[in-house]
Structures are given as structure tokens and as C-alpha cells.
Amino acid sequence: MKRREIREHIFRMLFRKDFHETGELREQIELYIEDCDKLIEEENTELHFEEFEEPTEEEQAYLAERIQRIILKLDEIDALISDAASGWRLNRMGKVDLTILRLAVFEMKFDEEIPVKVAINEAVELAKKFGGEESPSFINGVLAKLA
Numbered sequence: 001m002k003r004r005e006i007r008e009h010i011f012r013m014l015f016r017k018d019f020h021e022t023g024e025l026r027e028q029i030e031l032y033i034e035d036c037d038k039l040i041e042e043e044n045t046e047l048h049f050e051e052f053e054e055p056t057e058e059e060q061a062y063l064a065e066r067i068q069r070i071i072l073k074l075d076e077i078d079a080l081i082s083d084a085a086s087g088w089r090l091n092r093m094g095k096v097d098l099t100i101l102r103l104a105v106f107e108m109k110f111d112e113e114i115p116v117k118v119a120i121n122e123a124v125e126l127a128k129k130f131g132g133e134e135s136p137s138f139i140n141g142v143l144a145k146l147a
Helices: 003-019 022-041 057-072 074-084 095-110 116-130 135-146
Strands: none
Touching: 003 057, 003 095, 003 116, 057 074, 057 095, 074 095, 074 135, 095 116, 095 135, 116 135
């Protein structure tokens, strides 16, 4: 599985975080992976699953581990976003934009394997695909302040 696919899977799993209790998150990750397999088999273009490969068991374990690492750092990540997004409270941001920012900030600040420029670029690409019209520039602006 390519890094972009991994990133999109993590984005989709992390997006569920704001809609479920923390205790339910492990189950939600498992449900996501089950649903993901079905959606990929159906080539669901409406949800942008058409270009995905079905994750192997090893990749599923990696995705679950990675999302757990992000969730453990979420308080720190949210504090960084809050400081950089002057004039925007986290609860006023769109859930898609907030999720993209959380993933990007994790990659920028806590993942030494991913260069900052790559994390920003990939976040902007996610915003183009899943966000609103203003999302790419908003995401880029916030992350530029953090870089």
C-alpha cells in the first residue's frame, strides 16, 4: 500500500474520532477496516475508494497502531493547532479540516520519517479531495505557521 493510501485510511479512521467515545474507537477502527474491504470490492467511487487496494493483515495492524499513536498525542496536537489557527476555535472548524490538520500536525511534529513539506503537501491534497472550497488554503495557512 502506498503512503498516500495509508494517509487516506488514517484520515478516514481519525475522522470517526469526533463522532464516537474514545472507548469505542478500537471497535470503530475494526468496523472501518471491515467496511473498507467491502467498499474496495464494490469500487465505490462516491467515497473515493476506487483507487485503493485491500489492506493486508500487516497493513491493517500498521493502520491501527498509527491511529492509536495519533490519538495518544491528540491533546498536544490540538494545542498546536489552536495556537496556529488564530481566531479559530477547534469546535468552530469543519470536522474534515480539523481531521486533516490533526493528521498533518502529527506527521510534522511526531513522525520523523515524513518531511514537513511532504506532510503539508499531502494535507493540502486531502483538503482538495475531501474538504470544502476554502479548505486547501486554510489548511496550508495553518500548517505554514507551524512549519
